[in-house]
Structure formats: structure tokens, C-alpha cells
Amino acid sequence: MVKIINAHLREGDKGSYVSLELQGDITLLQSQNTGRFYATAKRCFIFSTFDLQTAKALVGTQMPGSIERVEAEPYDYMIPETGELIKLAHSYSYCPPDGKPIPSEPMSFTRRDLLETTP
Numbered sequence: 001m002v003k004i005i006n007a008h009l010r011e012g013d014k015g016s017y018v019s020l021e022l023q024g025d026i027t028l029l030q031s032q033n034t035g036r037f038y039a040t041a042k043r044c045f046i047f048s049t050f051d052l053q054t055a056k057a058l059v060g061t062q063m064p065g066s067i068e069r070v071e072a073e074p075y076d077y078m079i080p081e082t083g084e085l086i087k088l089a090h091s092y093s094y095c096p097p098d099g100k101p102i103p104s105e106p107m108s109f110t111r112r113d114l115l116e117t118t119p
Contacts, residue, residue, distance in 0.1 A: 007055030024067035042067040
């Protein structure tokens with residue numbers, strides 16, 4: 001299951017639009033630095049046809065599916081806490097039940113996302 005956790009008004013090439021922020025189930029991962037476990041969840045953003053008020057009313061709604069890691073064109077990302085510039089080649093996308101991941105709106109990765117996907 002995924003849950004709508006927020007709605008955002010965005011500016012695009014063709015004007016403004018509303019995106020929904022989705023969050024997947026909680027996952028426990030082990031830190032490579034400390035060996036301790038921590039809880040995290042994958043997130044992604046999808047486009048919507050809703051106005052912002054309607055989209056915000058949907059916060060808390062659960063939908064079937066999952067959020068999956070997908071390969072993407074390599075891009076540079078700066079870790080906010082350290083200023084280190086790294087190259088990433090993945091993103092996260094919504095995947096409906098029994099389906100393939102659906103491309104999502106580009107998102108900014110957080111340090112948590114980087115820790116979650118470090119091999």
C-alpha cells in the first residue's frame with residue numbers, strides 16, 4: 001500500500017500543476033556506519049489533475065501498489081549536510097498492483113534516501 005502524505009503546487013514548463021507526495025510501507029534498514037537498524041519509507045511524487053484544495057483533502061488516503069526504485073539518467077546531487085556532490089542513476093516511482101513502475105515527477109533526494117539505497 002502507498003499513502004498520500006502531502007500535496008504540492010508546482011511550476012512547470014506549461015504552467016502550474018498539483019503533485020501528490022506518496023509514501024510506501026515502512027522498511028527497516030541497517031546503517032553501514034553504525035550497524036544499527038533504522039526505519040524508513042520510500043517516497044515519490046506523481047502528477048495530478050486536482051486543484052490544491054482537493055489534493056490536500058486526499059492526504060491520508062491509502063492506495064494499492066508500492067514505490068519501486070527505477071534506473072534513471074545519471075544526474076548530480078549535492079548532499080545538503082556535507083555539500084558533497086555525488087552522481088545518482090535512480091529514482092523512485094509508483095508501481096500499481098501487478099504492474100510496472102509508472103514514471104513520476106522528478107524529486108529531490110534526501111540524505112535518508114541515499115542511506116536507504118547505498119549498497
